[in-house]
Amino acid sequence: MNLVNAVIAVMGGALVTWLVTAWREKSGSALTYGQALSLTLMKFALGARYRGFRESSELVGPVIYVVAEQSRLDRLLLKAFLPVGVFHFRLEGDASLYMPLVRSVLAGQGRLCIYAPKEVEPSEATMARFAEIGEAAKQATARIVPLHVSGARHSVGSFWSREKAPRKAWPQISVVAAPPFAMNDATGHALADHMADGLAAAKLRAAELDRTLFQAMVEAAKLYGPSRDILEDSLGGRLTYRQALIGVRVLSRRFAEFAPRGKPVGVMLPNSNGAVLTVLALASAGAPAAMLNYTAGAAAIASAASTAAIKTVLTSRAFIERAELEKQVERLIESGVRLVYLEDIQKEIGWWEKVLGVALWRWPARRSEPTDVAIVLFTSGSEGAPKGVALSSINLLSNAAQADCRIDISQEDTLFNVLPLFHSFGLLGGMVLPLAYGVRLALYPSPLHYKIIPGVARKVRPTIMFGTDTFLMGYGRSAKEGDFESLRMIVAGAEPVRPETRRIFLDRFGVLILEGYGMTEASPVVAVNSTSFLKDGSVGRLLPGMDMTLEPVEGMEDGKRLSIAGPNVMMGYYLPEAPGVLSPLHGKWHDTGDIVEIDARGFITIRGRAKRFAKIAGEMVSLGALEKLANQVWPEADHAAVALADPRRGEKLVLLTTHRPAGKSDLIAGARSLGLSELLIPDSIMEVEAIPRLGSGKTDYPEINRRAIAGRADASV
Template sequence: MAGFAAAIVALLAAAGLLAALYLAHKRNCSLPQAIALLKLRSLFRLQLPDRSAPAERPVIHVYARQSGLDVAVLWSFLDRRCLHLLHEKDQRSLFLFGLRLIGETAYAGDIAAIEAALAAGQSVSVPCPPEIEPQPQTLRGYGTLAALARKHGAGLRALHVRGSRFSQWSVHPRSKAPRHLLPRMRLGQSDLLGFDDTSPADNGATDPRDEDRVHDLMALARFRSNNLERGLFLAFRDACDIYGKAGPVLEDALGGKLTYKRTLIGARALGAKLEAMSQPGEALGILLPNANAVIVTFLALQSAGRVAAMLNYTAGPAALVSALSTARIRTVLSSRAFVDKAGLEAPVAAIENAGVKIVWLEELRESISVLEKANAFVNWRRPLRPVRASDPAVILFTSGSEGTPKGVVLSHTNIHANAAQAEARIDISVADRLFNVLPVFHCFGLTGGAILPLFYGVRLFLYPSPLHYRNLPAVAREVRPSIMFGTDTFLAGYARTAKDTDFESLRLIVAGAEAVRAETRRIYRERFNATVIEGFGMTETAPVAAVNSSSHNKDGTVGRLLPAMSLRLEPVEGINDAGRLYVSGPNIMLGYMLASEPGKLQPLSSGWHDSGDIVAVDEDGYIAIRGRAKRFAKIAGEMVSLGAIELMVQQLWPEDFHAAVAVKDRRKGERIVLVTTRMPALRDELREFSRRFGATELMVPGEIINVSEIPLLGSGKTDYVTAQKIADEWISSHRTDNSKA
């Protein structure tokens, strides 16, 4: 018997050796590297990117050291002659004894060893601190490595080992990275950065932009370490595998708490019902508030291979019916309790009168049998229907702030990619709790406020309405979030009613959808010790396109472009210091659905999306929004930004709210009308301030209209359609005076 066992062991060893020899030949690596790679694949299910063609010059490989496993992965993947600089702990690790014995290693920080290797034509791997948002000294280290690459004619590439942070050798505290015995790992790598076209004239000289270039490579490698070839249901299940033991991850104002597993069981059970009443790929409407039920319903549709059409219940009956027609929606999922509490009887009647069926979730839940529940419990890890990551997953409708809303069709990859792009730039962990008040029918509320936190282990609290200015701060005091998303309008409203202790748990607020006023930043910094960072996006980019961060933040801008995205600026007549922004990347929508051709996807023809925004980009890559192309007025032949006028007025009257619109003028073509809550708002005071502000006379509004509130959309954006109607009606009623102007 012992002889038989020995024979089996010898046979397995021989098979392993043959596999290693084949792998060594296939990957052109050494036998020890191949053996290490086989072990890593077997134990940690390691996935590697395609190996790049051998570089004609040495390469400095930089990576954020998440654990002691990282260098083992890189040693098995990189060129056999690569010199690996080892962190102090890796120099002493028994686990890495074989690497130190066989491979070429040196101490981290040994610049002389790096220079000697590069001079000899060897590549080098260099560990860096693990933070997503690097400290200044880390950024300076990036610049040093770039200068060494330039001096020796080397390239520079970033790598990232996703999953190693959850291993027993993790450098992160357990409070931020739950431990697993054998976590799944995946290696991501950036493009190769050369310095031929970006270098200063002197060989080896530093370039102040090098720090940002290397930082961007690190973010790109981190982004690429995600597996985006998964449907959203499976991506949520992957998050469950990593973070599922941490307890409830989803909570709402009704007191409900759900773990990852309970959420998936509920989605699987509900999905079976939805599958029976619809066709594969069909869009079903979701008319629900921010509550646990909307997440379960969303995932149920993803499990069933259906498309979730997120309906804006604040838009009014006509807009809802238009959205249903545009996306050819035959069924809407809603809740009787929600409709009764929110007073949505009129929109519901309009939906039913349009011939669309409303399915009440309370009744559907009651119809799920014990056998169906048991089936969901057993098969909770598997979606009901396989999907491709490129398939449509969501239809969202543009806010209609400047015209008729359109249906924006986003794929599984679009949404997953945008969450991954944000995670590569913003430091979040299981130690965080996100307080989401933004409605999930808005893309910022869906991707940023729901999918992003759940995919990366951040506990999520859903609040049903951002308009509860008095109640919401008190809820935040009980929930104690560390992160919140919002718009400037909402944040200013909360600050007016909040006590100083209500938001004391916050460390970070990400604001978007409209420009953030300096006054809002100041209030949250001084009263609550929270940092407000501004981002920029649109529904068509799922939605985030650029964002500031703690390490890269410039007031007056919306930050730098997210990893894996590209931009170009097209010239605009009459504007010299900015251009019309076009963007491309994995988060760009599949296309539009238009009311003129219901149900038909209008795909992007070139992969580039015209944002309709006029922006300026500085030498460091920070994007400053000049305004919407449609929100420029042409006065006496000169283009004037309505957004810039609003910023000017906000500096003069920071505690009030303002909207600038343009009306026709017989002499100058157009003129500016300011709709404002300021009372009184004196034009002479504004004209005097404009001179100190450095504005031209054309930027001073010709008329000022006082209102009690600036009209808002459900997303928190200014409703410029309504603001324009207010201005037009006011001008019409004062036509006699206007004709004399």
């Protein structure tokens, strides 16, 4: 009886506590007591948190709440918190059945909560319904409040399959509201765009970004399972989250002995499990990983090390020998840089260090902050001396979250990364994004192995792949039937994607290439196409959470200079003239140096770099437009254009091409058929065996410029 009495007393106490807490929850709010009881239970049982509702709580007049419904809990969580009298319904079925209700409620100054399908990339049918809802909201001058229920995807009531979202008994539930907005004068597709953008903004606001890279990986391990296979490389090594983080913890203790907190440490390694563990171990040790481009040559590597004041470089003897980097190593040693080889560290690790790693894999070796410099990447040097770009954990995790708000990814995916980790796209898309979101990552050490990579893809069976146009064209030409059949998506960046490249992958493998746009300073993704937002010839729409400004350019009517701001934009630069000193970004805006056009729906079309325009006969002529013309005339070849000083016309154009024979008459005919100005026709054409490329796949314009100048000098002899 004593036990029974004790149980009754505990249950009675819990009931009284619930009732009293609910009464307090109701006091000073618009909730009914029934809502307060439900809300209190949700907070206690699920640990539910509500954020961002202050702005919407003061709204008067008609309001539409909209949420991409992730689970059966969503409606319970929202009914417990939203004002009484809100009409709740799912956005599905025949619109004629619910649109009269929508218009009637809004006309009566009422409120609606619309539950949209769960996917980040809405279907055409969903976008059409968004447009109808948006039109009704515009007519009623209603305010729209986008919502997101974070964590519900992983709850027992989830609408996602277990293959795409692992279940957790007690996921952290957060109900988050984005800032309210009105439709204003939007019409047609723009109405649906605003609705989808609002949902993306709510999802981004719900993301947990205030953590370090190391903490993000630990949280991912907890969410997706420590025993989940997450990482493999071409050497045959496979690692689970737990195995990877044990290795990270063991290495980080060693790195902390020679890596001062906050001081960049160089990393010169190919795509491999060891490279990923090294980067994360430095994050655990509180030292930024400075990713050195080992393909750039001895002088460039030494210059980068000097710019970031790097005193130590982590590398591998086997890699140095295999990649024939002895000259680069000699140059680094001559400049006073210490090289530490992973093989030596591995030999020195004792059994007791491994035991500590097993016990402490969830904790960093040294405390750091999410706002500290986490990664240093170097600009390509395609237009001058490389600068060190300082990125914080928040920059990188924000960019990963922004991508997750625009493209559907899940733990069912496998990402095949051939882009080097010293490339910003390779680091973010090919390491941070997959590891933070439970996507299996398969690494390959070099993007230049055109004939080997398709066969590796056949074995790995990836669903997602990243690349540049140059690399993708090489793989497509070398691939056999079935090599890329497992892919559902390719995301391309760094350079324009040629129609021929798109055709090869779509016709042969049924794979759509989604073109994006970015830069190292933005961690790097700025815009990307998706299946819901797709426009050929564009690089997509700006990612959620970002802002932009456009400045007129003298001599141009069809393009403006783009500046960007957002949580993914860098902390600042390490500059060659001030080694080791972080020059912070002044204000929130970063001038991209790109000339763009933006259409009514926000699709961005790149017209070229400001530095890649020539002034000919008083008009601004895009070198990128000349390259695009050459691609259309000779689609099987590679091309690059530069401008040289000309005393008569100001500047003159030189085109380098691998097409033979290359005559101006073909370009003139192509320009006329496309309605392009003949100012695009180059003054001279140089036939070359191959267009010089940087290790990242970008065109090496300094080298091309040198060749063009040398060619002009030879012609004058």
